[in-house]
Amino acid sequence: MRIDALQYANWSEKIFNQLREGGVDAIHVTIAYHENFRECVLNFEQWNRWFEQYPRLIRKGLWASDIDEAKASKRTAVFFGFQNNSPIEEDIGLVEVVHTLGARFMQLSYNNQSLLATGCYEENDPGITRMGRQVIREMNRVGLVIDMSHSADRSTIEAADLSQRPIAVTHANPHEWAPALRNKRDNVIRAVVENGGMFGFSLYPHHLKDKSACTLESFCGMVARTVEKYGIKHFGIGTDLCQDQPDSIVEWMRTGRWSKQIDYGEGSKSSPGFPDMPEWFRDNRDFGNIEAGLLATGMSQDEVAAVMGGNWYRFFAENFTPQEK
Amino acid sequence: MRIDALQYANWSEKIFNQLREGGVDAIHVTIAYHENFRECVLNFEQWNRWFEQYPRLIRKGLWASDIDEAKASKRTAVFFGFQNNSPIEEDIGLVEVVHTLGARFMQLSYNNQSLLATGCYEENDPGITRMGRQVIREMNRVGLVIDMSHSADRSTIEAADLSQRPIAVTHANPHEWAPALRNKRDNVIRAVVENGGMFGFSLYPHHLKDKSACTLESFCGMVARTVEKYGIKHFGIGTDLCQDQPDSIVEWMRTGRWSKQIDYGEGSKSSPGFPDMPEWFRDNRDFGNIEAGLLATGMSQDEVAAVMGGNWYRFFAENFTPQEK
Numbered sequence: 240m241r242i243d244a245l246q247y248a249n250w251s252e253k254i255f256n257q258l259r260e261g262g263v264d265a266i267h268v269t270i271a272y273h274e275n276f277r278e279c280v281l282n283f284e285q286w287n288r289w290f291e292q293y294p295r296l297i298r299k300g301l302w303a304s305d306i307d308e309a310k311a312s313k314r315t316a317v318f319f320g321f322q323n324n325s326p327i328e329e330d331i332g333l334v335e336v337v338h339t340l341g342a343r344f345m346q347l348s349y350n351n352q353s354l355l356a357t358g359c360y361e362e363n364d365p366g367i368t369r370m371g372r373q374v375i376r377e378m379n380r381v382g383l384v385i386d387m388s389h390s391a392d393r394s395t396i397e398a399a400d401l402s403q404r405p406i407a408v409t410h411a412n413p414h415e416w417a418p419a420l421r422n423k424r425d426n427v428i429r430a431v432v433e434n435g436g437m438f439g440f441s442l443y444p445h446h447l448k449d450k451s452a453c454t455l456e457s458f459c460g461m462v463a464r465t466v467e468k469y470g471i472k473h474f475g476i477g478t479d480l481c482q483d484q485p486d487s488i489v490e491w492m493r494t495g496r497w498s499k500q501i502d503y504g505e506g507s508k509s510s511p512g513f514p515d516m517p518e519w520f521r522d523n524r525d526f527g528n529i530e531a532g533l534l535a536t537g538m539s540q541d542e543v544a545a546v547m548g549g550n551w552y553r554f555f556a557e558n559f560t561p562q563e564k
Numbered sequence: 565m566r567i568d569a570l571q572y573a574n575w576s577e578k579i580f581n582q583l584r585e586g587g588v589d590a591i592h593v594t595i596a597y598h599e600n601f602r603e604c605v606l607n608f609e610q611w612n613r614w615f616e617q618y619p620r621l622i623r624k625g626l627w628a629s630d631i632d633e634a635k636a637s638k639r640t641a642v643f644f645g646f647q648n649n650s651p652i653e654e655d656i657g658l659v660e661v662v663h664t665l666g667a668r669f670m671q672l673s674y675n676n677q678s679l680l681a682t683g684c685y686e687e688n689d690p691g692i693t694r695m696g697r698q699v700i701r702e703m704n705r706v707g708l709v710i711d712m713s714h715s716a717d718r719s720t721i722e723a724a725d726l727s728q729r730p731i732a733v734t735h736a737n738p739h740e741w742a743p744a745l746r747n748k749r750d751n752v753i754r755a756v757v758e759n760g761g762m763f764g765f766s767l768y769p770h771h772l773k774d775k776s777a778c779t780l781e782s783f784c785g786m787v788a789r790t791v792e793k794y795g796i797k798h799f800g801i802g803t804d805l806c807q808d809q810p811d812s813i814v815e816w817m818r819t820g821r822w823s824k825q826i827d828y829g830e831g832s833k834s835s836p837g838f839p840d841m842p843e844w845f846r847d848n849r850d851f852g853n854i855e856a857g858l859l860a861t862g863m864s865q866d867e868v869a870a871v872m873g874g875n876w877y878r879f880f881a882e883n884f885t886p887q888e889k
Contacts, residue, residue, distance in 0.1 A: 277602060284657030332609030339665055 240264050240548035241526050244439040244477035245410040249484045255296040258315040261523040265306045271321040273495030279326035283340050303556035320344030324355050338381040343559050346386045356394035364391035379404045382559045396430040405435035410477035416461045417448040432473045437554045439477020444514035445505035455519040459532035471542050475551040482522050486512035565589050565873035566851050569764040569802035570735040574809045580621040583640040586848040590631045596646040598820030604651035628881035645669030649680050663706040668884050671711045681719035689716035704728045707884045721755040730760035735802035741786045742773040757798045762879045764802020769839035770830035780844040784857035796867050800876040807847050811837035
């Protein structure tokens with residue numbers, strides 16, 4: 240089973256076919272960065288159209304059982320998530336509404352301070368806000384997973400502590416392997432793991448050692464060491480694949496409508512666009528390379544299967560349904 | 565089994581308890597008259613709160629099977645509908661979105677001309693619009709029932725003809741019994757019935773012969789004659805009960821935000837508010853009176869059971885799920 244816990248592609252029939260070529264049974268796709276509720280609903284609508292247009296390639300993903308059904312019918316189950324809390328605006332009632340519509344992950348902040356938590360690019364991190372505490376409880380209740388990929392350290396550790404259910408960092412790598420601002424230090428990874436949560440290894444070049452030049456051996460070695468250190472069951476893949484997107488999209492991701500100035504985020508003035516993917520992971524067709532690379536490190540078949548999808552499957556099964564009373 | 569296919573009460577724990585007292589297994593409640601999409605979502609949110617607050621009295625209704633579950637646990641299943649198409653704005657993609665959120669009925673127009681069809685108070689009825697034809701097809705596809713209670717005759721007959729699935733008039737009475745503008749003439753009832761649709765008898769005094777003074781015998785006699793004339797399987801109850809609402813609400817229903825002048829609708833300047841209910845149907849506690857009154861007409865046990873809920877149950881079971889391909 241292969242599950243990718245983060246993609247934000249410029250979706251097309253070509254990419255849906257590549258998902259099948261790569262044997263990807265489920266993906267978690269981003270449908271909001273800075274969209275408000277109504278704009279985010281337009282993105283749900285767009286996916287409804289794609290499900291109608293490509294019923295032999297993709298299907299809506301709401302529950303883990305939808306992955307089994309997708310696998311059996313040789314399709315990919317598509318689960319939805321937000322990289323920011325903008326879709327719920329200032330209205331806690333929208334947490335259940337977006338879950339009903341199909342959202343399964345929501346980041347509490349995206350780079351900046353939000354109404355709920357602090358983002359990883361802020362200078363100061365005062366931790367989870369008053370509204371943030373309420374929203375964490377509500378997300379736990381309905382089965383909307385807290386994702387802290389772009390949040391600051393203190394906020395992430397507090398979220399893991401406050402949440403009664405496991406949280407996730409869907410896409411990042413250990414900071415000690417590649418010291419990017421978005422990668423996570425030991426205390427953050429530990430907080431996620433101790434809360435029972437999941438961590439998805441990113442293939443986004445800005446999160447890789449040597450960026451686009453990162454080798455498969457280096458990446459897989461890092462995975463092997465990390466699962467050895469923190470425990471196999473807390474790790475999966477979250478490629479952060481942004482395939483076929485024009486550079487205007489990375490500008491939207493970074494700057495939204497919150498600034499009139501360009502913010503280069505993980506890029507720079509000389510390299511403002513999307514970086515090239517490493518040659519061993521061009522797109523969804525190359526999950527087999529990662530699987531082979533992990534086996535080559537000496538990890539067992541079972542361990543590799545857990546990282547390639549088994550762990551996310553279990554996490555989806557346990558965390559998307561409403562909390563038992 | 566008792567099902568009421570139209571209520572718009574000022575909901576409270578008191579009314580939820582009265583539903584139980586009256587043995588009501590399911591109700592279809594109006595959650596939009598003139599609300600746009602975002603405002604209508606606030607009404608879904610309010611119901612989510614009530615489901616959370618009163619789990620022993622009510623539960624969300626999405627499918628006919630939810631009625632079985634409600635009956636077994638001595639609760640009332642609450643199904644949602646709109647009396648107007650305002651919640652889908654000018655966006656056909658919202659048809660599937662509101663169905664996902666739980667909407668199961670939508671009127672194509674409410675008294676006035678809409679983007680889709682003509683309302684019963686308009687002087688001219690040009691029939692189903694261009695967008696109306698598209699929306700009917702989409703409603704058929706997802707399982708959102710077309711309700712023509714407040715639509716004009718030509719639009720209603722065309723909707724019945726265009727729709728590939730049965731339509732409904734959830735709340736009205738035969739015009740020949742009580743010649744109110746909202747009551748339906750023979751050709752309209754026949755169009756609904758021939759399309760396989762359902763018609764719900766209204767208890768709203770403006771739809772009754774002699775209004776608030778209407779007798780139980782007169783009402784039940786009309787029901788018995790109507791089912792005899794058109795066929796038993798097409799009829800149920802749709803009380804249009806607007807319990808505990810202040811008169812400001814009937815003004816909202818009639819005038820929304822489309823006029824700065826008062827429109828008295830079915831009322832009048834001397835009697836602008838909600839009329840008194842007939843003494844034999846005060847509220848949800850009195851469904852037993854109707855059942856007894858129907859039996860007293862000589863209708864069989866099976867016929868009475870069909871009208872009190874069996875027919876709506878079958879209709880819900882057949883028409884709320886997506887269309888088979």
